[in-house]
Amino acid sequence: MIRVENLWKKFGRFDALRGLGFHVPEGSAFALIGANGAGKTTTIKILMNILEPTRGSATLLGVDSRKISPRELRQIGYVSENQDMPSRLTVEEYVAYLRPFYPTWDRDLEASIALQLRLPLERKIGDLSHGMRLKMALMCALPFRPKLLILDEPFSGLDPLVRDEFMEGLLEQAGEMTILVSSHELGEIDGVATHVAFLDEGQLLFQESMSELTGRFREVHVTLEIEAARPAQMPKEWLEMRAIGRVLTFVDTRFDENGLNERIRSRIGGVRGIDAQPMVLRSIFTTLARAARDGRT
Amino acid sequence: MVWHIFKKDWKLAWVFVLLVSVIHWMDAAIIHKLGLFGEDPTLGMLAEVLPVLAIFASMFLIAAIVHLDPIPGVRQDWLARPIARRDLVLEKFLFVVLMVNGPILAEVLLQGLANGFSFRLSLLAAAWQTEFLFFAFTLPLFSFASVTQNMTQAFILGSGCAFLIGMFTTVASDLNGRAHGTLEPLPWSGVGWVGETARFVLVVAAAITILGLQYFRRKTLVSRFLVALFGFMILATLFLPWKPAFAIEQKLSPKPNAGRDAVVAFDSGLGKFRSPSGLRASSEQRRRYNVGEHASVFLPLEVAGIHTDAFLLTDRVEVRFISMDGKIAFHGIGEEVEVAKEGPNAVADPIYQEIQLPTSVYRDTKDQPVRAQVDYSLTLFRLRGSYSIPALGGDERMPDFGWCETKMNEAETAVELRCMQPGKGPTCATLFLENKATGQRNPVRSSCHGDYSPYSGWYTGDNMAQFGANIPFRDSSGLAKFPVDGPQLPQSRVVIRVYEPEDHFTRSLTIPEIRLKDWEAQ
Numbered sequence: 001m002i003r004v005e006n007l008w009k010k011f012g013r014f015d016a017l018r019g020l021g022f023h024v025p026e027g028s029a030f031a032l033i034g035a036n037g038a039g040k041t042t043t044i045k046i047l048m049n050i051l052e053p054t055r056g057s058a059t060l061l062g063v064d065s066r067k068i069s070p071r072e073l074r075q076i077g078y079v080s081e082n083q084d085m086p087s088r089l090t091v092e093e094y095v096a097y098l099r100p101f102y103p104t105w106d107r108d109l110e111a112s113i114a115l116q117l118r119l120p121l122e123r124k125i126g127d128l129s130h131g132m133r134l135k136m137a138l139m140c141a142l143p144f145r146p147k148l149l150i151l152d153e154p155f156s157g158l159d160p161l162v163r164d165e166f167m168e169g170l171l172e173q174a175g176e177m178t179i180l181v182s183s184h185e186l187g188e189i190d191g192v193a194t195h196v197a198f199l200d201e202g203q204l205l206f207q208e209s210m211s212e213l214t215g216r217f218r219e220v221h222v223t224l225e226i227e228a229a230r231p232a233q234m235p236k237e238w239l240e241m242r243a244i245g246r247v248l249t250f251v252d253t254r255f256d257e258n259g260l261n262e263r264i265r266s267r268i269g270g271v272r273g274i275d276a277q278p279m280v281l282r283s284i285f286t287t288l289a290r291a292a293r294d295g296r297t
Numbered sequence: 298m299v300w301h302i303f304k305k306d307w308k309l310a311w312v313f314v315l316l317v318s319v320i321h322w323m324d325a326a327i328i329h330k331l332g333l334f335g336e337d338p339t340l341g342m343l344a345e346v347l348p349v350l351a352i353f354a355s356m357f358l359i360a361a362i363v364h365l366d367p368i369p370g371v372r373q374d375w376l377a378r379p380i381a382r383r384d385l386v387l388e389k390f391l392f393v394v395l396m397v398n399g400p401i402l403a404e405v406l407l408q409g410l411a412n413g414f415s416f417r418l419s420l421l422a423a424a425w426q427t428e429f430l431f432f433a434f435t436l437p438l439f440s441f442a443s444v445t446q447n448m449t450q451a452f453i454l455g456s457g458c459a460f461l462i463g464m465f466t467t468v469a470s471d472l473n474g475r476a477h478g479t480l481e482p483l484p485w486s487g488v489g490w491v492g493e494t495a496r497f498v499l500v501v502a503a504a505i506t507i508l509g510l511q512y513f514r515r516k517t518l519v520s521r522f523l524v525a526l527f528g529f530m531i532l533a534t535l536f537l538p539w540k541p542a543f544a545i546e547q548k549l550s551p552k553p554n555a556g557r558d559a560v561v562a563f564d565s566g567l568g569k570f571r572s573p574s575g576l577r578a579s580s581e582q583r584r585r586y587n588v589g590e591h592a593s594v595f596l597p598l599e600v601a602g603i604h605t606d607a608f609l610l611t612d613r614v615e616v617r618f619i620s621m622d623g624k625i626a627f628h629g630i631g632e633e634v635e636v637a638k639e640g641p642n643a644v645a646d647p648i649y650q651e652i653q654l655p656t657s658v659y660r661d662t663k664d665q666p667v668r669a670q671v672d673y674s675l676t677l678f679r680l681r682g683s684y685s686i687p688a689l690g691g692d693e694r695m696p697d698f699g700w701c702e703t704k705m706n707e708a709e710t711a712v713e714l715r716c717m718q719p720g721k722g723p724t725c726a727t728l729f730l731e732n733k734a735t736g737q738r739n740p741v742r743s744s745c746h747g748d749y750s751p752y753s754g755w756y757t758g759d760n761m762a763q764f765g766a767n768i769p770f771r772d773s774s775g776l777a778k779f780p781v782d783g784p785q786l787p788q789s790r791v792v793i794r795v796y797e798p799e800d801h802f803t804r805s806l807t808i809p810e811i812r813l814k815d816w817e818a819q
Binding site for chain 1: 298301305308309365371372373374376377378379380381
């Protein structure tokens, strides 16, 4: 559905993207994760042909992003945290304006989304809160049943209630559409994303399915017989090694239930007990972010 | 989808459109209310201010329309919508033309009709004004607005451009003054329209390029560079040379070769120039080029070969005084000369070519023999029509002179003739007071200015030419006595003779050797 290859984007002397490459499988909910300034928004704006790449290519729906025409845009829903819509039109007026551009626009679906998101149709867009505006952007992105939905930091600045409403609205209509969502917090797309790509300083650190990701990350607690100390030699897949009292804690990024015991005991002596706990996405993200910062990935 | 986007823009901008239209129409109403003599000072002040306000408001309106869907930037929602760029640019173009130029067309049309002119004449004036503003105002501003994201950016960039244009024109004007008017030959001349047309062509080329780049490729940086480049090229047209421009005008002469017999020769027999008496009422000479102190020399001329009821006007007089060793001592522009031959027995006044030189140049060359080379670009006018209007309380409509009224001025020294005509008005006319009973006449006054543009229009106003003249009948100092004076006015009339261009041609005059000192005024 989306394929990005060796994508570069320069702003003056600053490289916002440095040879980025990933692909979004059809039907997936693909999360583009990275800290602020990692290049997520730049990537999305290139995909939408709002920005032009300096080098490399990005294709979506089989078309080079630079050649996207209204035909492709009729199949793409786009929601961004900073989307400028005509502030002096009411929600209803703007939706009415958009309708004719999409031959597949479903007015019943539009009505049900408006109801679900509890949008004040008669209010001017300029008078809407940030959250309301995002919900409105979502409402304008779904009624034509896009094949591809691109969400750029859609949860930014939303309170939990609005975020949940937004997510409910999104998930109910998701159907078979492919979703690309960017976020700087993995926790926000917990339960939504099927795939994830992690960006750091304009480069891709990894891309994999969510099940693989959650499956290979474990927070491991090793209880020792004596006061714990960081081992001199440590496999590179073990991150964030800490010693507190007799407990040695680290994150195993290549968790293997069968082999863990042996791998630990071969490197650390005096092991009394080993406990490996699944990690929440947020913790995985922060671990990776720190490792990226320290140059360990 | 053009009409669909149009409706959205109307919903967003109708208040602004209406406001700007109202300013235009208020302006038209005030000008109509002022009448020909414009005696109400408050309305007069408003008539000065409103056209400027209207043009600024139109400027902001164009930017506002374009900024409803701005091109630069990465946050606009429309960028992610299936809106065909072609539809968008067409819609903006249509909206700008209809909402900015439309009210102006209506303004001029209504102004013409309200002042009693025919629908055809009024519509023609309105169409020309709209066309002029389209090329000179709407299109360049539309392109400019497309390279800006919002009003603040447009205002800042626009102010910067206005400053640079101001600087450029000031420096150019100063340099032109130093070059004695030889550097910027076209502006304010009869063939100024050639330079203007060149600017229009550049504007169209710039607009097509910039709008294409912006709406289809969103290349704002490149477009901004092109704005600067085309802007510079447009300014450079100020320096377009005279000869090719006048050659174009010659090709367009309504009656080529009508002036083939015209001869301009040096006639030393006329003697030195003497300052005219108070009775001589030639048109005021205009000075545009002098910088600092200057001295004048007057070369006596013989102008022959002009047919009856003709009027010869110099469009440009290029003068070179060359010293005997071949160096150019002076290169500049001579004063305008008019030669009228009204009626078969017209008595010709002696004709002098005035040349103003910087005092320093004059001082250095006055005693030396120099060769004078004078290149004339001339226009011969033929009489188109002769009309008359009562000297007092006259109210006439004349086919070639529009609608005119007369009254006595407040000082009771002259008859005020004020006229209005759709379009640019007459180019050349002569006027005199005549006692209908006795046939006595006051000296003829001429009012001729070269403007041979095939169109009419201006940035402000309503394309209704307002013109006139004060025709004196009493000298307040008491030195001069007019044949037709105050008591005769009730049985007198103003005779208006309207001339139209017939042929444009050039003549060269070479005087092998003269001393400037010999041709000072006596």
